[in-house]
Amino acid sequence: MQKVKFDVLESTCVPLPFENVDTDQIIPARFLSATSREGFGENLFRDWRYDKSGNKKEDFVMNNSQYQGSVLVAGRNFGCGSSREHAVWAVTGYGFRAVVSSFFADIFSNNSLNNGLLPVVVPEKYLDDLLKTVADDPGTMVRIDLGKQQFTILPGGDPVTFEINPYKKECLMKGLDDIDYLLNIRDIIKAFEFRNTLKYENRNNGYDPEGR
Amino acid sequence: MTPKTLFDKIWDNHVVRSIAGGPDVLYIDQHYIHEVTSPQAFEGLRQRGISVFRPHKTLATADHNIPTKDQHLPITDEHSRIQVETLKENCREFSIEYFGVNDPKNGIVHVTGPELGYTLPGMTIVCGDSHTSTHGAFGTIAFGIGTSEVEMVLASQCILQTRPKKMRITVNGMLQPGVTSKDMILYIISQLSSGGATGYFVEYAGSAIESLTMEGRMTVCNMSIEMGARGGLIAPDMTTYQYLNQIPPVSTRNDFKSLLLKWRSLKSDEGALFDRELIFDAAIIKPMITYGTNPGMGMAIDETIPAAGNDEDGTASFMKSLDYMGFTPGSGILGHPVDYVFLGSCTNGRIEDIRTFARMVEGRKKAPGITALIVPGSKRVEQQVIDEGLDKILEDSEFELRQPGCSSCLAMNEDKIPAGKYVVSTSNRNFEGRQGPGARTLLASPLTAAAAAITGRITDPRELLNK
Numbered sequence: 215m216q217k218v219k220f221d222v223l224e225s226t227c228v229p230l231p232f233e234n235v236d237t238d239q240i241i242p243a244r245f246l247s248a249t250s251r252e253g254f255g256e257n258l259f260r261d262w263r264y265d266k267s268g269n270k271k272e273d274f275v276m277n278n279s280q281y282q283g284s285v286l287v288a289g290r291n292f293g294c295g296s297s298r299e300h301a302v303w304a305v306t307g308y309g310f311r312a313v314v315s316s317f318f319a320d321i322f323s324n325n326s327l328n329n330g331l332l333p334v335v336v337p338e339k340y341l342d343d344l345l346k347t348v349a350d351d352p353g354t355m356v357r358i359d360l361g362k363q364q365f366t367i368l369p370g371g372d373p374v375t376f377e378i379n380p381y382k383k384e385c386l387m388k389g390l391d392d393i394d395y396l397l398n399i400r401d402i403i404k405a406f407e408f409r410n411t412l413k414y415e416n417r418n419n420g421y422d423p424e425g426r
Numbered sequence: 427m428t429p430k431t432l433f434d435k436i437w438d439n440h441v442v443r444s445i446a447g448g449p450d451v452l453y454i455d456q457h458y459i460h461e462v463t464s465p466q467a468f469e470g471l472r473q474r475g476i477s478v479f480r481p482h483k484t485l486a487t488a489d490h491n492i493p494t495k496d497q498h499l500p501i502t503d504e505h506s507r508i509q510v511e512t513l514k515e516n517c518r519e520f521s522i523e524y525f526g527v528n529d530p531k532n533g534i535v536h537v538t539g540p541e542l543g544y545t546l547p548g549m550t551i552v553c554g555d556s557h558t559s560t561h562g563a564f565g566t567i568a569f570g571i572g573t574s575e576v577e578m579v580l581a582s583q584c585i586l587q588t589r590p591k592k593m594r595i596t597v598n599g600m601l602q603p604g605v606t607s608k609d610m611i612l613y614i615i616s617q618l619s620s621g622g623a624t625g626y627f628v629e630y631a632g633s634a635i636e637s638l639t640m641e642g643r644m645t646v647c648n649m650s651i652e653m654g655a656r657g658g659l660i661a662p663d664m665t666t667y668q669y670l671n672q673i674p675p676v677s678t679r680n681d682f683k684s685l686l687l688k689w690r691s692l693k694s695d696e697g698a699l700f701d702r703e704l705i706f707d708a709a710i711i712k713p714m715i716t717y718g719t720n721p722g723m724g725m726a727i728d729e730t731i732p733a734a735g736n737d738e739d740g741t742a743s744f745m746k747s748l749d750y751m752g753f754t755p756g757s758g759i760l761g762h763p764v765d766y767v768f769l770g771s772c773t774n775g776r777i778e779d780i781r782t783f784a785r786m787v788e789g790r791k792k793a794p795g796i797t798a799l800i801v802p803g804s805k806r807v808e809q810q811v812i813d814e815g816l817d818k819i820l821e822d823s824e825f826e827l828r829q830p831g832c833s834s835c836l837a838m839n840e841d842k843i844p845a846g847k848y849v850v851s852t853s854n855r856n857f858e859g860r861q862g863p864g865a866r867t868l869l870a871s872p873l874t875a876a877a878a879a880i881t882g883r884i885t886d887p888r889e890l891l892n893k
Contacts (some may be wrong), residue, residue, distance in 0.1 A: 226729035233743040234620050234720045238857040243836040247491060249507030249512050261859050266845070289620035289664060289743065294654060294720070295857060296836075297556040298463060299572035319589070320656050321556060367739035379588060381448025392574070396582035398478070399443070399451065403584055406442040406453060 217331045219304045219389040223311055223358045224368065226283035228275060229348040234248055235288055237322065243296075254300050257305025264295045271377035291315075293322025302329045310359050314365065319334040327382045328392065334358060334365055334376050360387060372379040429695035432661050433627050436567045438690070442584055443565060449586040455549040455833040457579045458483040458535045459522075461491065461513040462838070463554030469576035469651035479692045480583045485544055486517045486524040489534045491838035494801050494828035497527050501503045506839065519567045520580070529661040533804020533830045536560040536772035540644065543675040543805050547662040551749035552579060557772045557854065559650040564666055565692045567627070569657040576579040590623050590656050591701040594694070596632035597775030599708040603887035606782070606853065608644035608871035610634065611649045612714035612724045614706065620722035626702065629694060634708035637661060640669040640779035648773045649854050652721035661693040666863040668721035698854040713887055716856045717759055721746040723856075727874065727886050730758045750858050751866050752846075759868075759884050766849035767798045767879040769872055770828075770860070775803025776850035777810045784816040785824040785891065786876035787875050793882030798825050799841055825879070850878040 245257045260276050284307065285409065292315040302325045309383045312332040326333045326385060337342065345368065348354050356366040359385060364373040384390065396403075428437075442451040460465075464486070471478065480485065492504040501507035510527065515523035528576075531542060536557055539545045547565040552558060554673045556570035561713045571585065573780075577587045595614060616782075628650050638646065643660050650658030667686060679685070712726035725731070729856050731748070734753045746753060767777075769783050780802060794797060798829040800820060802808040808830055811817050834841040835853035837860065843849045845864025853873050856867035868884070877885040 232743060233740060234722075236720065236857045237854075238836075238855070238860050241840045242859055242863070244837065244863075246462050246511050247503075249509060250469070251466050261863055266863065291624065291654065294620055294624075295556065295651075295855060297554060297570035297572055299466075299554075299574060302572070317621065318656060319621070320624060321570055321572060324587075324851070326572065328572060328574035369515065379448055381445050381586075392586050393474070393578050393581050395586070396451070396578055396584055397474075400479070402584060403442055403451075403453070403479075403582055407583075410439075410453075 216387045217391055218329055220311070220332055220360050220386040222360070223276045223284065224229050225285045225357060227285040227287045227351060227356055228251065228281045228283055229345050230275060230286060230288040231349070232292055233289035234291045236244060237301035238294065238295055240301040241298065246300050248297060248328070251303050253293055253307065254304035255309065258304040258308040284309055285314060285356055286310045286312070287314045287341070287348055289345075290317050290341070292318050294319040297321045297325075299325045299329070302326050306316070306331050312355045314341070314344065327386065330385065330389075332358065332360065336365060336374055336376060340374055350353055354411065429697040430701060431698045432565065432659060432694045433567065433592050434690060434888075437589060441565075448573050449588045451584050451751050452550060453577050455483065456551045456554050457583075458539055458551070458553035458558070459484055459513075459576060460535050460553070460555065461488050461509045463573050464516065464575050464576055465509065465512050467554075467580055467799055468520065471520070471580055474581075478580045478680070480524070481521040482501065484522050484581060484748050485539070485578065486513055486522050487532055487535050487538055488513055488526050489830075490832045490836065492527050492831045494799070494831045494841060495834045497829045501709070505520055511791045515783045530805050530809075534772045534775060534832055535773055535808065536644075536648065537803030537807065540564065540640070541673070541804060543670070543673040545694050546670070546676065546685070547666060551561050552585065558652045558821070559649050559655070559657035560644050560648040560772055562647040562650065563640060565659055565662035565689070567657065567659065570651065570768065574604040580878045592629065593623060593626040593655070593704065594629045594631055594700040596705045597630065597634035597708050598632045598705065599634055600637065601634060601708045601711060603892050604873060605711050605713055606871040606873055607638050607645045608710055610708065612716065612721070612781040612869060613652045613711045615649060615681055615721050616724035618653045618722070618824070620652060620720040621654045621820075622722070623650070623779065626655050628655045628658035629700070630658055631694075632662050632705075636663060637780060640665060640871070644776065645773055645781065646803055651855060662689050662703070663763045667681065673815060684716055710742045713874050714870060715759060715874060715884065716867070717748075717751060717753055718744070718749055718859050719856055721854065721869060723747065723855060724869065727870075727884065728758075728760055731755055732842070745885045760886065762884045764796065764878045764883060765847040766843050767855060767875050768801070768834045768849055768851040769875050770799065770801030770803065770833050771853035772803065772832070773854040774872050775801060775807065778809050779852065780807065780811050780816055781814070781878045782872045786873055787825065787880055788819045788889065790823055790880045792879055793825040796879050796882050798879050799828060799834050800825050801828040801841075802830045804830050814888040834861050837865070843867070850875045850884070
């Protein structure tokens, strides 16, 4: 299925200078009972944004109207913990299109790429400076060029290059989907199964080479 | 031939094809699903108008948000009830085996998979749950995935994955009395930090690992994700085979003997190269406890909380964490009052864990003021607890046995720890609000949890062992 394409993004940023932000903070477990992908954005960072009575916590950056934009800049090891893709749906649902950090938890990174959210990995020192720059001047604009794999502070900052898997890059730029790819090679998968005559075919059910 | 790691042997066996410059198409032998991370995947299949490619390679269980009391009654929370009913309905529609609430095979997905014989050495195993790493204890490549990837597996029995780097963690020597596999992994995570193994898949080796039971190995592999690793695995050996030999669906297979032969090759070759190697000494590990809000913030129970570091953001995160916990740098934690104790989860909800806890509390009473949640990991564990008379021991010591589920580990059901309260928990995560909004979690072993439950305070379990 065609997904939203990612090419070039220019935006202001929201700084979140904490390390090890886990997916339980991004979307607490009590909001995981939904059966659709919609509506998670309103509970993004729920317990940091709101107090027990549901009032906004004024000292949290997302409640400070100075800080806006579709790029989230966060401390290292962003998205650690639970594999819940709901965390990515919360981040995109709120309106972010890219997250910048010095490294991401593996599962969060995969989940992001599968939902058109770009994880941008920059060097630790660069991230520290970026967090300060954005905190000091909420109007700071940045440019993310996926094609060139460059992140730049505008105007005139030196671009920093970021890594992305070439396959995933193509998927994001063309709005392609891994499932379409896999569905297209079902015959190759069947041949693989046949070759391996499934060594680990388990228990109650017999191997069924034709599928069901 | 170039010597290979165990990880690479299993991975290479499952590569359907490699995409140039990209990920591998990895074939999945066993897929587990539960109610929370699967509904959107099934919805995706419906939108595409496709069926499940290999329905008999997926097994479903309801565990994350089910109540642990009165399971014969309908689930009262509407969202949870709908989610569990949706799973049941999806499994019916797509012909997937489903063990719902009250089914004698129900339980936490990472407890039931191994005990029912679905998890076997050499497999690739995934589930929309980060603690899928548990199954690595059997010499499998097992890791957590997101819901989009759940949909991929349902649609094609494959996912696209980039081969991770490999790390070997060798633990030599013997654990001291009163020190458990949980302390071992909490110690390792405290040494690596909560992101220290990101990008890696870990193989655990060494005499201390080899001397662990399968339950102990599962506890170690379970928490691999808590240092950022995708998973952790242990080469199968006699301990593994003896465990599997007790499971009739496995031991009665016609090909059991040939499987045993084949499993012998499941080990890293002499001279195989790892991207990173770490060696620890089991003898220096003490009972561990966490003091902060990620599992890397752990220390020996008799140590003091460290001082803040030098870098600015690191210090801000560290102080935010201690503020949340109500602790200060440099202070000790022994003797600190405790309000709740949680024994359970995919980390420590197996029969061995409940035996350990029961032996410690036997002949003693729960401290007044402690609320304890004793939650078996599965219906089978629950039955075993009853068969072994452990429920009577617990009852005599004024502990109540709950029904199986993930329970307070992530507090999606009613088992929430109230704000500001301290809980000694045998689960895997001490994140802010993990066990309920404002709850303060201290991760520890079942022994340390039992010691806290009896004394009402953080207590070194070794003090109670021989009394």
